[in-house]
Amino acid sequence: MTRTPVAALILTALALAAGLLVEIRSDMAAVFGEDAAAVTAPRAREILVAVRSDEPAARHAAARAVADAMRADPLLHELSTGPAPPDRALRDWLWRHRFRLAPPAPSDVTPGALAARLTEARARLTTMAGMAVGDAMLRDPTGSFSRLLQRLESAQPDLPVEEGLWHTPGGPAALIRGVLAPGTQDLAAIRALTDRLRSAAADAGARAIILGPQVVSAAVSHRAETMSAMVGGVATALLLAWLGWATGSLAGLTRILLPLAIGIGAATLAVQGLFGSVHVIALGFGGALTGLALDYPLHLMTHRGAGQARARRLILIGAATTAIAFLALSGSSLDALAQTGVFVATGLLAAGLAARSLLAGSEGTLRRLPFPHRLTLPRQPWWEGGLIALGVVALMSSAAPSAERLYTLPAQTEADLAEIRELVDLPSGRFHVVVTGSDAEVVLRTERALLPIIDAQIRAGRLVSARHLGAILPDVAEQEARRAALPSAAAYGRNAAEALAAAGLATEFQDALVAAYREALAAPPVVPADFAAWDGLSDLAASLEETGGGWQSVIPLLGLTGPDALSRAIRDAQIPGAVLVDLSASVNARLAALRETAITWLGIGGAGAFVVLLLLAGDWRRALAIARSTAAALAVTAMALLALGIPLGIFQILALTLVVGIGIDYGLFLRLSADRAAAVSSVGLCATSTLIAFVVMAFAPISPLHEIGLTVSLGVCAMLGLHLAAQDAQTP
Amino acid sequence: MSAAAIREGSVAYREEVFHPALKAPAEASGTFRRRGNGTLIRHQREPVEEIAEIGEAFIALRRDPDEIATLVPIPADIAPIFALLRRILSVGSVDGAGLSLSPDPGGWRIDAGPETGGMVLRGCGAVLQGLEIAEPGGVLRRITFRGRE
DSSP: OOHHHHHHHHHHHHHHHHHHHOOEEOOSHHHHOTTOHHHHSGGGGEEEEEEEOSSHHHHHHHHHHHHHHHHTOTTEEEEEOSOOOOOHHHHHHHHHTHHHHSOOOGGGGSHHHHHHHHHHHHHHTTSHHHHHHHHHHHHOTTSHHHHHHHHHHHTSOOOOEETTEEBOTTSSEEEEEEEEOTTOOOHHHHHHHHHHHHHHHHHTTOEEEEEOHHHHHHHHHHHHHHHHHHHHHHHHHHHHHHHHHHHOSHHHHHHHHHHHHHHHHHHHHHHHHHHSSEEHHHHHHHHHHHGGGGHHHHHHHHOOHHHHHHHHHHHHHHHHHHHHHHHGGGGSSSHHHHHHHHHHHHHHHHHHHHHHHHHTTOOOOSOOOOOOSOOOOTTHHHHHHHHHHHHHHHHHHOOOOOGGGGOOOOHHHHHHHHHHHHHSOOEEEEEEEEEEESSHHHHHHHHHHHHHHHHHHHHTTSOSBOOOGGGTOOOHHHHHHHHHTSOOHHHHHHHHHHHHHHTTOOGGGHHHHHHHHHHHHTOOOOOHHHHHTSTTTHHHHHTEEEOSSSEEEEEEEESOOOHHHHHHHHHHHTOTTEEEEEHHHHHHHHHHHHHHHHHHHHHHHHHHHHHHHHHHHSOHHHHHHHHHHHHHHHHHHHHHHHHTTOOOOHHHHHHHHHHHHHHHHHHHHHHHOSOHHHHHHHHHHHHHHHHHHHHHHHTOSSHHHHHHHHHHHHHHHHHHHHHHTOSSSOOO | OOHHHHHHSOEEEEEEEEOTTOSSOEEEEEEEEEOTTSOEEEEEEESSOEEEEEOSSEEEEESSTTSOOEEEEOOTTTHHHHHHHHHHHHHSOOTTSOOEEEEETTEEEEEOOGGGTSEEEEEETTEEEEEEEEETTTEEEEEEEEEEO
């Protein structure tokens, strides 16, 4: 009886250590890898906030309050709320570099062309625009500066403006665009940010609709967490009630739960020690899979005397076998998988050892339940062989599920998406042109090569616009080539003098024109980093990013209606480094890769587990039979899932691995226990406990929980059926 | 031109723009009107029609009264000129506006300081007769008010 307080003390120490040391992560890089462009690209980090109120003053005030909150938040990398006129310093910089950014063609510097522009510039002097740029128009009759300003203006979003704020065409919402800082993948932090922004809008009497890939991910994740907590709460309550009834005492219930709690505590600390943090996926999945350890006390408390000594050995074999299978996942390069492997392996072994120590020598105190002692399945080995073969074929022919199956959009997010789509055309969240290159200049050159293709799509009505840096900034080689094609200052001066006379202007102004021309010719090359320094240009520069192995830009596509035509046009033009990316397909490909990784490592782990089973079971024929029945039940479960229209994705694969652990556990006891009746009773108790938890999960309204619950429930039934039908068990 | 005049109706103006490239100043004419919401309407009729509604941060531009306005942000360096102009036209007096007053053959001159790009107001007594705005590049705008329309 003194062992329970000791175990409780160990658990308390583990809990304290975990509370002090463990750092929880929820980033997606742990799932998709650090180079996951789909989740790290600037466009995937965009946030769009629509501030709605029918009262204009409240709407404007709320939009400014939200913008202030975003500006002050370290999670935000960029922010734009409305058209930003170039200030004097930017205009001066653009003026000096106009021949780099928008050099004139030879036809622009003929006396006739210069005279025409001088005449036009003179007329514009008396207009409002003339106040800002009239002098510049007269000093640069090549049209270079004018074209540059027009390009910058056309690069701005084509949206109505109220009080300096972009608005939806209908007017009821102000729009704010933000970009999260590179590397921002903490969904909990993103959700906290959206909560703050909604509060800022509400305090000012308006409503904020916030969308963006990461924002939607955060909402989906939050809903999953909420539903998991609810389902977990119901399942835990039912399970405790069931186990309480089975043990008949609080002390008995405590002794059942302590090993599992110790296992989870030890597993959490082991993952923290090895990886420096614990990912929520490892915690969630690992915790659920380690739930298998709940079976160990049930076995020990059901068996008596010599039977319990045998049960202690079988528990160790079961824990070691399943631990080896999961430990193989630690070979994966994906942190979430590797952590899950270490978590389950450590958790099962720690829980197994804790159960053996805590319950050693204790008499069986659990209720015996009237489970059937044996089912009948004639020619069981042949049936099982056939099922395994069918299962392998089914598994190999099944495709990875699409990402859409992984999440269910919360109703509020669905409503927000529908509302914002009614208000404004959004850039495609699915299709982007991605340009990659060894350096920024290569990327710019490729973007320039894409210009005629994009223009053709816009002319054909298949695209509204595609905003990108290359539309304004040529690469340095192109800048040099175009500058070299310009006439000398002396030749320009002669043309300018002729043009001034033809336009009826003062010919002595020729010196000022030549001086401005010389200054523009002497300007140094412009590179993307130069754009980053200016408020009005920095978002264009931000679309170009250095990645692990080079540079990349992501071009957003507004109003894209013909992705196939654009993709074909890019392919036909054979522009290296440019590709139309279907973000959805990219995520699906990564999920498929994740699934393949999990299957590969679990396959290796399964082989290791089989070797451990053969070595430790002490009876190779029965070990082989346990493996055969387990594999057959696994195949039955997989085929049942496929028949129900549930593809075998990463969640199902991990759930099936738990089913394998359960199957080995049942097989060991039903085939190798010295006390058949006790074994049937303890396996029945274990199966009922597992079913209580996972059947509740199967009724969850979100896809992953529902499918995991269904997978384990079906798997438990299949394992129980085939192992109970075993004819090679110990004599009852 | 008094603020009351602007509030009550349109005030005609004539504008001359001096530039080193020009042999003679470019000329324009039209009216000013102030709306109740604080914006100033500059309706240029010659040489080309242009209607500008000058707000705090934006100018809404139209080529004729029926056209949909194009909203142009006011560049930061020009904004003080418009802000000062709107302020003076709103209060109808330069008294207490922190501006320096100096004698002028035409009455008095008020230098609005360097932050306005060198804007000078001309007048006699309580009547604002015109204003001059010196811009970079040797550009000078001279606007003369010609009374109510």
